[in-house]
Amino acid sequence: MSTAAVELRGISKRFDAVVANDGIDLVLARGTVHAVMGENGAGKSTLMSILFGLVRPDSGEIIVEGEARSFSSPLDAIAAGLGMVHQHFRLFDSMTVAENVVFGAEPTRGGRIDRAAAAARVLDLAERYGLDTDPQARVGDLSAGARQRVEILKALHRDARILILDEPTAVLTPSEVTSLFTVVRRAAEAGTTVVLVTHKIQEVLDVSSEVTVLRDGRVSGRFVTAETTSAELVRAMTGREVEIVANPGTGSLGDTVLEVEGVSVAEARVERVSNVSLSVRRGEIVGIAGVSGNGQHDLVAAILGTTAVSAGRIRLGGDDVTGAPVAARRAAGLAVIPEDRRGEGSAVTMSITENLSLGHHRQPPIGRPNGFGRGWMSLAGARRRASEQISSYDIRTSGEKQPVGSLSGGNAQKVVIARELSFEAPLLIAEQPTQGVDVGAIEAIHGRLLDYRASGRGILLVSHEISELLALADRVLVMFAGEIVAEFDRTQASAERIGAAMAGAAAAAGEEWTA
Amino acid sequence: MIARLTRHPAVVPIGAVVLAILIGAVIILLAGLNPIDAYAAVLQGSLDPRNLDYTFAVWGFICGMGLVAAIPLRMGEFNLGGNGQLVLGGITAYVVASQLGLPGIVAVPLALIAAMIVSGGFAAVSAPLATRFGIPIIISTLLLSPVAVAVASYLVRFPLAEKGSGNAQTPVLPEDAHIWSLGDLRYTSVGLLLIIAVMVIFYVVDSRSAVGFELRVTGANRRFGEYAGLKPGRLALGAMGSAGAVAGLVGAIIVLSSPYRFIDGALISPGYTFAGLAAALLAGGRPALVPVTAILFTILQVGGASMERTAEVPRQLSDVLQGVVIVILALRVVLDARRAGAGKDS
Ligand SMILES: Nc1ncnc2c1ncn2[C@@H]1O[C@H](COP(=O)(O)OP(=O)(O)OP(=O)(O)O)[C@@H](O)[C@H]1O
Ligand SMILES: [Mg+2]
Numbered sequence: 129m130s131t132a133a134v135e136l137r138g139i140s141k142r143f144d145a146v147v148a149n150d151g152i153d154l155v156l157a158r159g160t161v162h163a164v165m166g167e168n169g170a171g172k173s174t175l176m177s178i179l180f181g182l183v184r185p186d187s188g189e190i191i192v193e194g195e196a197r198s199f200s201s202p203l204d205a206i207a208a209g210l211g212m213v214h215q216h217f218r219l220f221d222s223m224t225v226a227e228n229v230v231f232g233a234e235p236t237r238g239g240r241i242d243r244a245a246a247a248a249r250v251l252d253l254a255e256r257y258g259l260d261t262d263p264q265a266r267v268g269d270l271s272a273g274a275r276q277r278v279e280i281l282k283a284l285h286r287d288a289r290i291l292i293l294d295e296p297t298a299v300l301t302p303s304e305v306t307s308l309f310t311v312v313r314r315a316a317e318a319g320t321t322v323v324l325v326t327h328k329i330q331e332v333l334d335v336s337s338e339v340t341v342l343r344d345g346r347v348s349g350r351f352v353t354a355e356t357t358s359a360e361l362v363r364a365m366t367g368r369e370v371e372i373v374a375n376p377g378t379g380s381l382g383d384t385v386l387e388v389e390g391v392s393v394a395e396a397r398v399e400r401v402s403n404v405s406l407s408v409r410r411g412e413i414v415g416i417a418g419v420s421g422n423g424q425h426d427l428v429a430a431i432l433g434t435t436a437v438s439a440g441r442i443r444l445g446g447d448d449v450t451g452a453p454v455a456a457r458r459a460a461g462l463a464v465i466p467e468d469r470r471g472e473g474s475a476v477t478m479s480i481t482e483n484l485s486l487g488h489h490r491q492p493p494i495g496r497p498n499g500f501g502r503g504w505m506s507l508a509g510a511r512r513r514a515s516e517q518i519s520s521y522d523i524r525t526s527g528e529k530q531p532v533g534s535l536s537g538g539n540a541q542k543v544v545i546a547r548e549l550s551f552e553a554p555l556l557i558a559e560q561p562t563q564g565v566d567v568g569a570i571e572a573i574h575g576r577l578l579d580y581r582a583s584g585r586g587i588l589l590v591s592h593e594i595s596e597l598l599a600l601a602d603r604v605l606v607m608f609a610g611e612i613v614a615e616f617d618r619t620q621a622s623a624e625r626i627g628a629a630m631a632g633a634a635a636a637a638g639e640e641w642t643a
Numbered sequence: 644m645i646a647r648l649t650r651h652p653a654v655v656p657i658g659a660v661v662l663a664i665l666i667g668a669v670i671i672l673l674a675g676l677n678p679i680d681a682y683a684a685v686l687q688g689s690l691d692p693r694n695l696d697y698t699f700a701v702w703g704f705i706c707g708m709g710l711v712a713a714i715p716l717r718m719g720e721f722n723l724g725g726n727g728q729l730v731l732g733g734i735t736a737y738v739v740a741s742q743l744g745l746p747g748i749v750a751v752p753l754a755l756i757a758a759m760i761v762s763g764g765f766a767a768v769s770a771p772l773a774t775r776f777g778i779p780i781i782i783s784t785l786l787l788s789p790v791a792v793a794v795a796s797y798l799v800r801f802p803l804a805e806k807g808s809g810n811a812q813t814p815v816l817p818e819d820a821h822i823w824s825l826g827d828l829r830y831t832s833v834g835l836l837l838i839i840a841v842m843v844i845f846y847v848v849d850s851r852s853a854v855g856f857e858l859r860v861t862g863a864n865r866r867f868g869e870y871a872g873l874k875p876g877r878l879a880l881g882a883m884g885s886a887g888a889v890a891g892l893v894g895a896i897i898v899l900s901s902p903y904r905f906i907d908g909a910l911i912s913p914g915y916t917f918a919g920l921a922a923a924l925l926a927g928g929r930p931a932l933v934p935v936t937a938i939l940f941t942i943l944q945v946g947g948a949s950m951e952r953t954a955e956v957p958r959q960l961s962d963v964l965q966g967v968v969i970v971i972l973a974l975r976v977v978l979d980a981r982r983a984g985a986g987k988d989s
Contacts, residue, residue, distance in 0.1 A: 434869060455872035464870070472870045475863035486860055487871045490853050503853050 132191070133158040133290055133321035134179065139188035141174055143534070145526045148174040149185070150345040156290070161312060161322045163332040163353070166342035167365055167566040168538025169524035172325045173215055175342070176292050179323075180212040181205035192290070206232075211288025213279045215295045215325075215537045215564065216470055221268035226250045228267055229281045253284050257311040271421030272299035272467060272560075273592075280311065291315060294325045295537065298563045299467070301419045301592040302627060309335045327538070327566050329358040341365050366568050373575045375599055376582075377618075382410030383445070385461065385555040385586040386431070391440030393426045393610075400426040402610040403440070408555060408586040413577065415601030416590045417626050423610035424590045425467055428557055431588075432464050433457045445554055458487065461554035465544055465561050467590070473544040476533030480525060481514040483532045484547050488513070517546040522569065537564040545573060549580065556580060559590040574599060594623045606630055656925050659971035660939065663964045670963065671956055681954040688949025689942040700830035700900075701913075702934075702941040703838045707893035708919025709926070709933040710845055714886040715780065716928035717849065718878055719862040722886050724784030725916035727791030728766050732758035732891025733898040734795040737803070737813055737905040740820035740898075747819035751899060754820070755837070758895035759888040765791060766887025767880055774876035780883065792911065799907045811907035822899035834896030841889055846930040858882060862928075914962065918944055921965045924972045940965060 134156040141149040148171045156162045166172050177183040179190060181199030190197045192208050199205045202212070219228050226246040235245040250263040259277045267278060276296060283291055293312070297305045312322050312335055324336060332339055333353060341349040341364040349364030362370050386408040393401040401423040408414045418424050429435035431442055433454040441450050444460040452460075466472040474483050485505075489495050493509035496502055514528040521542045525535060532540050541564050548556065558577065562570045577600055581587055591597050597604050604621050606614040606629035614629035616622075668678035689698050708725055715722040736754040745753065769783040796811070805814040823833040849855040861868040861875055868875060893915070898905050918940040925939070926932035943965065947958035 432870065453872070453874070454869060455874065458872045466870060471864075472866050475860055475867050477863050478860070482856070482860070485856070486867070489856055495853055504851055505853055505856060507851065 131158050132156060133193060134323075135189075135191040136175070136179065137189040137191070139175060139178055139185050139190075141171075141178060141183060141185050143526070147345045149178070149188075152188070152342070152345070152347055154340055154347070156321050156323060157338070158321050159316055159319045160338065161316050161324055161336045163336035163339045164323060164325045164342065165327065165329075165332060165339060165361060165365055166348075167524075168542070168564075168569060169536040170342040170365075171345040172342055173294055173536060176212065176294050176323065176325060179205070180210055180292055206286060206288075209287075209289035210292065211283030211286055211290070212292040213276075213283055213294060213296050215298070217275050217279060219267045219275060219278060221266070223267060224263065225261055225265050225267060225270075225278050225281075226263035228278055229253075229263075229285050231282070233286050249285065250281060253281050257281075257284065257314065258307050259311065260307075271425065273301060273304050273420035276300060276304075276308075280308070284311075284315075288320065290321045290323075292323045292325075295327070295564055296324070297326060297328060297331060298537075299420065299560060299592065301630065302594055302623075303419065303631060304592075305331065327564070327570075329361055329567065332361065333358065343367065362567055365566065370568050370571055373571050373578065373599075375578060379411045379582060381412055382584055384409050384443075385445050386588060387441075387443040388427075388431065389441045389443075391427070391430055391442060392438045393423070393430050393435055394438040395426070395435075399438075400610055401430065404607075404610075404612055405440075406588075406605060406612065408588050410554065410584045410586050411581060412603070413581050413587040413589055413601045415597040415604040416588065416607055417592075417594065417597055417604055417630055418607035419630050420592060422607045424607050425559065426610075427607070428464065428466075428559055428588075428590060431457075431557060432462065458551075458553070463548040463551040463553040463556050465548045465556070465558045467559040467563075469541055469544055469563070470533075474532045474540060476540075477531055479529045479531055480518065480523070480535070480543055481510050481528045483543050484514045484517055485510045487547065487551065517550065521546045522572070538566055538569060541565050542569065545576075549576060552583075553585070555586050555588065557588045557590070560592065561589070562593070562596065594626050597621070597626065598623065655975050656927070656936075656972065659925070659968045662971060663967040666967050667960055667964045670960065674956070676954060676956055681950050681956040681960075684950040684953040684956075685942060685946030687946070688953075689944075689946035691949075694945065696828045697830045698941060698945045699835060700832075701915075701945050702937055703831070703835040704893055704897065704913075704915045705918045705922055705937040705941050705944065706842060706934050707838045707889055707896075708915045709922040709937050710841060710919075710930075711886045711890045711893075711916070712920040712923035713926065713928045713930065713933050714845065714889070715879070715882045716923055717855075717862050718858040718875070718882055719865065720879060720882065721781040722766065722769075722784050722883065723781055723920070724766060724769070724788035724791075725890050725919065726911050727784075727788030728762040728887045728890030729894040729897075729916060730795045730910050731765050731791045732762040732894030733905055733910050734798055734803075734894075735761040735891065736895030736898045737816070740816050741813070747821075750820045751822055754899060755892060755895045758891035760891070762891025762894065763884045763888035766890065767884035770876060770880035770883050773879060780879065784883075795905075796907050799905055803905070805904075812909075813905045816899065816903045820899065821901075821903055822896060829901060832896070832900055834900060837892065837896065841892065842930065842934060849930045854878070854881065913944065914965075917962070918965060921969050921972075924969060 132155050136152060136154040139149050139152045152175055164172050174183060178185045181202045181204050197208060229250050230246045234241045235249060236242055247263040254261045259281060261277050267275060276299060296308060316322055326332060336353050339351040339353055340347060384407050388404060388406050391401060391404050392399060404427060416424050426435060430437050433452060441448060444457055444462055447460045449457045449460055470476055485494055489505055491497060493513055494505050496504060511528055518525060518528060523539050523542045532543055545561060562573050577587060589601055598621060602618050604616045604626060605612045606626060616625060671678040671681050711725045712722055736758040739754040739757045740750050769780045772778045772783045773780050799813055800811045803813045805812055825831055857873050858878055861873060861878055865875060894910055897910055922933055922936040922940050925936040943961040947961035950956050951958040
């Protein structure tokens with residue numbers, strides 16, 4: 129009997145014109161953590177979906193624990209001992225955490241779901257693996273990080289022996305990542321085999337024992353983690369060296385483009401944001417750090433106007449927009465890259481062109497703002513504009529008609545970024561702008577954000593990545609429990625200090641505290 | 644390959660039709676009759692050259708009522724109030740054409756326009772009900788429809804009733820106020836051309852205009868639309884207003900056509916609303932497909948009568964088949980919503 133938990137041999141899959149997987153071999157040794165890396169669209173998710181029975185390969189063999197398998201659905205894969213945490217959430221928003229976790233494998237009593245047992249099971253798992261969660265909370269109310277924990281609990285609940293994690297850390301904060309990796313290590317020690325898809329090299333170096341790198345649907349490198357370097361991995365992924373974009377430092381500051389004054393947001397009587405004040409000026413990137421669910425997203429929603437404030441005022445470029453509708457705020461000079469790409473930032477059934485056009489569809493070259501053609505769109509103009517953006521943002525696609533939902537995760541993110549940056553609004557709010565994008569693209573996006581600032585516009589950057597905040601922001605505010613608990617300027621900011629403040633240690637950051 | 648084929652968007656609609664036809668066959672068999680004869684009679688009855696005039700007229704009405712459902716469906720809303728909107732248009736057209744004593748060249752267009760305005764306004768009420776009071780459009784249209792039907796019924800029984808007739812109907816319209824006919828065709832009139840024109844307009848607006856784009860975005864992902872600054876309330880007002888206007892137009896055309904009067908129940912009983920809804924659902928609201936799917940329901944509708952005559956299968960079977968198609972398509976909507984969390988991204 130071999131020690132391989134899973135062996136994939138010669139897996140190929142083509143979607144119309146795109147060869148997503150081209151003869152991939154992958155061997156996962158039992159009880160190890162195996163990282164899979166590669167650029168956006170390299171074929172990682174496709175390969176994982178094939179292993180999990182979601183996608184049928186055109187050719188190739190899947191051997192699980194010594195037995196050749198052909199999964200016709202994820203149910204077969206689950207029965208064979210596999211579990212998968214998907215790149216995007218597959219949860220029922222209207223159900224509770226406990227219901228979601230046990231869904232499909234419910235503890236029953238007298239033929240009915242035993243809610244108490246389900247809740248107990250969730251608490252037990254959560255405690256054992258150190259995943260903080262409330263079994264009774266409605267999933268729709270949870271932050272991205274909390275949802276991610278629910279997904280992981282779901283796989284753990286079914287006692288998966290082979291756990292596939294497709295970019296589990298894209299929306300997690302550093303402390304959440306640390307606790308996730310504690311879970312992963314514990315699971316591996318207990319004999320579980322883990323496949324980890326990620327773009328973050330540090331994570332790979334920290335937690336995996338082997339690495340397979342994909343490029344354009346093929347294996348471009350196999351490494352033993354202990355014997356490799358991050359430069360070597362980057363070269364295998366991109367075929368080149370990636371230059372780290374240097375932040376040229378603060379330029380000259382201009383007028384204030386955003387002023388938030390004593391804003392509170394309450395939802396169902398719970399105060400999500402309490403008395404927050406901040407401002408962003410032209411030529412400035414203001415960062416907001418915080419563990420997800422501490423009010424950052426509610427603050428963004430309040431500025432955009434999709435959530436009402438319960439107190440305070442919001443001014444965009446001098447106009448008071450506190451009670452104004454979203455359209456008026458966008459017209460006053462606001463663009464937003466939202467955290468929830470699928471739920472809020474795109475229409476997955478619509479084409480790349482249509483997704484890129486929304487909001488630009490009444491302006492040239494798509495719309496005709498006045499005169500005879502007013503209210504009509506030029507489809508040719510929209511297409512031309514889309515193909516320009518596809519090449520300038522390096523969106524890997526079979527064409528501008530491809531629905532956004534069938535793009536790879538990182539490429540879908542680039543669509544959202546391209547659309548919002550091209551508004552050239554005086555204020556850009558960027559929430560997790562680089563979630564799910566590969567190393568090369570992160571640098572490209574960081575470069576664009578710095579150019580955006582250099583062109584005399586302001587950015588409010590909400591990120592879980594402390595490294596991203598340190599690389600880009602001129603000032604970093606830390607949110608905890610709905611309040612801004614600390615502020616650091618560029619020279620004072622460090623990963624340790626921000627991290628401590630994010631964990632709620634406002635007192636420890638006392639010297640930097642500014643109201 | 645097979646997996647790819649089964650995921651093609653046309654599979655469910657076509658499957659629904661095939662399944663409905665099979666279920667119909669089983670019902671006919673259970674009744675001890677011959678399904679092949681019955682279906683042959685349906686096709687013969689509807690496609691018989693001598694009947695084509697009538698078939699075309701019915702196709703036009705089903706297309707019209709298809710738009711009544713399809714326009715709001717574009718933004719994900721269900722308009723179940725087609726009957727009320729249709730009847731209100733019919734009675735308005737009758738009043739304008741008969742009571743104002745205008746010459747035909749003015750009376751006919753005026754009657755059509757008035758019907759569109761009244762029905763459009765009536766349907767548009769559902770939009771503020773949804774935005775201001777949170778009553779879903781699917782509910783308010785369903786509840787308001789019988790009110791309009793009852794008002795029309797009252798009018799035709801009392802103030803507008805034909806004296807000395809036992810039937811609940813108005814007197815015949817003056818010759819001058821009949822809708823213009825096409826040559827010597829009896830059923831198909833200029834009205835059909837108007838409905839075709841409206842379909843073309845819907846197609847062009849849907850695919851080329853900013854508003855059409857905004858409707859489709861809202862239908863695909865409402866939160867995405869709101870985030871981008873679209874106003875679902877205003878879009879709903881426009882969509883419901885136009886849907887109601889089309890229903891009013893259809894009602895007016897029916898009343899201004901033979902037998903040139905408003906007969907209580909005559910606009911509703913042929914089931915154009917239901918057939919149009921089924922056609923719209925089958926087409927997934929897509930403007931270019933509505934006239935195609937409407938053909939199917941036209942054949943069922945028109946052929947149903949001859950099926951009853953020659954194969955002795957009650958024409959209600961047509962309604963059953965339509966119902967089956969709607970249930971299957973509705974099931975798909977529900978299942979899709981359930982699976983919404985499980986789409987592909989990655
Ligand atoms: N259902 C589909 N239909 C058409 N093309 C698809 C489909 N699924 C994936 N693709 C294409 O296959 C390629 C590989 O996609 P995949 O999702 O495997 O990439 P990935 O490596 O996971 O990228 P990312 O890091 O961005 O998540 C992409 O070009 C994508 O557009
Ligand atoms: Mg992926």
